[in-house]
Amino acid sequence: MAADTLSGLDALDLAGRESGGSTLSRVWAATWPKVLALAFVLGIWQVVYWSGWREPWVLPExxxxxxxxxxxxxxxxxxxxxxxxxxxxxxxxxxxxxxxxxxxxxxxxxxxxxxxxxxxxxxxxxxxxxxxxxxxxxxxxxxxxxxxxxxxxxxxxxxxxxxxxxxxxxxxxxxxxxxxxxxxxxxxxxxxxxxxxxxxxxxxxxxxxxxxxxxxxxxxxxxxxxxxxxxxxxxxxxxxxxxxxxxxxxxxxxxxxxxxxxxxxxxxxxxxxxxxxxx
The missing domain is CATH 1.10.3720.10 (MetI-like)
Incomplete structure (x- = not known):
């Protein structure tokens, strides 16, 4: 009986870990494209600033x-x-x-x-x-x-x-x-x-x-x-x-x-x- 109880608790713990991992995976899957898009926009902005296309007082870095x-x-x-x-x-x-x-x-x-x-x-x-x-x-x-x-x-x-x-x-x-x-x-x-x-x-x-x-x-x-x-x-x-x-x-x-x-x-x-x- 005790072994069955421990086995059940282990299964619940494993399910909880899988659920937590799944939640983290979903959060990461939803976040990384936004972070990548933001980095891409900032990179283009910085390159345009370095190019001198506009004066710094018009287009700051x-x-x-x-x-x-x-x-x-x-x-x-x-x-x-x-x-x-x-x-x-x-x-x-x-x-x-x-x-x-x-x-x-x-x-x-x-x-x-x-x-x-x-x-x-x-x-x-x-x-x-x-x-x-x-x-x-x-x-x-x-x-x-x-x-x-x-x-x-x-x-x-x-x-x-x-x-x-x-x-x-x-x-x-x-x-x-x-x-x-x-x-x-x-x-x-x-x-x-x-x-x-x-x-x-x-x-x-x-x-x-x-x-x-x-x-x-x-x-x-x-x-x-x-x-x-x-x-x-x-x-x-x-x-x-x-x-x-x-x-x-x-x-x-x-x-x-x-x-x-x-x-x-x-x-x-x-x-x-x-x-x-x-x-």
Missing amino acids: PREVFADLARATATADFWHAIATTLRRGLVGFALAAGIGLVLGAAVARVAPLRAALGSAITALQTMPSIAWFPLAILLFQISENAILFVVVLGAAPSIANGVISGVDYVPPLLLRAGRNFGARGLALYRYVVAPASLPAIVSGLKQGWAFAWRSLLAGELLVIIAHRPALGVRLQGLREQNDAVGVISTMIVIFVIGVLADTVFSYADRRLRRAWGLA
Whole structure:
């Protein structure tokens, strides 16, 4: 009996080691391509700097930019700028998600509404966000609402189209099975259509965040609100000072935030694929 117990414990320990090794392998497999790509970009940047293609005050070397970024992280204004931009982005994205999900569900379900608004939603999605700012400033002046207005208009159509696409591609077999089990009307959408279209909805949310983030930074470059530091305001101020080092370091921060957001959506997508038996 004792031997059997020890054998079982050994098996559990071996399984734990294999699981840990598997986790480390997955982390390494996901990390090394990014590290290699980063090293490749930095190498090209350094070679271009050495080539003298542009003056150092226009195109600084990587070491100088990252040193400036390290100095910036020690200042309160830097973190206030990040906090302001992230707050605007999250609020705008939340509003866009609410509008896009409701609008997409309504258009996907009501045929006359789709005939009236389906093409308009796609047309709104293709409009450059920068084109909305003259109207936003006329409506809301130089204010937070002007920025949020453009962020919502930039992101909501993408989210709505994600919902519509997800509903359209629900397999008819699932719908028939749901009806056979007695699901009708809202119950059919709640228990069959919504879960089946969830991957496309998450993809639409991811694309919506990308549009919201681009619209937000464009807005902060154009709608500069006094006494409110933000990444776009910081970028514009450094550009006016001809500070290429600060401009590039701020762009790196914007890029990193985008990568982190993509990581969150990719994690949600992986969870969904596992739940659907696709991974």
